[in-house]
Amino acid sequence: MKTFLCTCVCAAFLLFTSGCVVSDDPITPMPEPDPEPISLRTGLIFHTPFSGNADDIALNGIAGTITGATLTSDRHGNPNEAYRFDGVDDVINYGNPADFGFGGAATYTMAAWVKLEDRGDDQRNTIISKFNGGVAAGWYLAVNANEEIQAYRNVAPWSVSGGSSVPYGEYVHVAASFDGSNFSVWLNGELDGTTVFRTHPNDRNTDMLIGGTFNRNVLVPLLKGTVDDIRIYNRVLTAEERTWLATH
Numbered sequence: 001m002k003t004f005l006c007t008c009v010c011a012a013f014l015l016f017t018s019g020c021v022v023s024d025d026p027i028t029p030m031p032e033p034d035p036e037p038i039s040l041r042t043g044l045i046f047h048t049p050f051s052g053n054a055d056d057i058a059l060n061g062i063a064g065t066i067t068g069a070t071l072t073s074d075r076h077g078n079p080n081e082a083y084r085f086d087g088v089d090d091v092i093n094y095g096n097p098a099d100f101g102f103g104g105a106a107t108y109t110m111a112a113w114v115k116l117e118d119r120g121d122d123q124r125n126t127i128i129s130k131f132n133g134g135v136a137a138g139w140y141l142a143v144n145a146n147e148e149i150q151a152y153r154n155v156a157p158w159s160v161s162g163g164s165s166v167p168y169g170e171y172v173h174v175a176a177s178f179d180g181s182n183f184s185v186w187l188n189g190e191l192d193g194t195t196v197f198r199t200h201p202n203d204r205n206t207d208m209l210i211g212g213t214f215n216r217n218v219l220v221p222l223l224k225g226t227v228d229d230i231r232i233y234n235r236v237l238t239a240e241e242r243t244w245l246a247t248h
């Protein structure tokens, strides 16, 4: 009986201590979230996260008028979180809000995620524009026929291009900024080209389009591929802000 009692006591002690050991295991910490820096809301005047619709969620809240563009998966694989343009007749029109003329030496930044498809021709893919060729050509952000990022302003020397080739079939982050004298483009957060510019005429008339431009008042859809998270700021971003956008 003594032996039995001793065994029971020892077993209970072992159970207790092993229980203590288990309960002392450190709880695996959850990964730290990496939220968008609050500063990226400053000066954000246009933003289309394309979460099931084409609405701008920045200060103007513009509902885009969709022609043909279809919802598809974003760079994280989430369905219905980006828009695909067929390169034939797809475009989204945001009308002519007053904030986007960018006349004089106004500073601005345009940024977007894009996944281009090879259309088999030598045409520019226009991501976002306020441009009516021959009438009131304001600005655009595009990938040109040489597959370089190209940002246009309606004043000589007309555009700045990146030195890198933008690949087809994969999401890349493209951005352009005018800082009042230098017009620069970035690919995946890395500076890809910069050119000195004079001031910019204010385009107060042309509709802002994703996926195309106008040419002498005729709509020219010029984008084959998928775009997401288009942002326009009325300022130049910091290097940290550009890196955050290009890595999330």
Ligand SMILES: [Ca+2]
Pocket: 049, 050, 051, 074, 081, 082, 228, 229
């Ligand atoms: Ca999205």
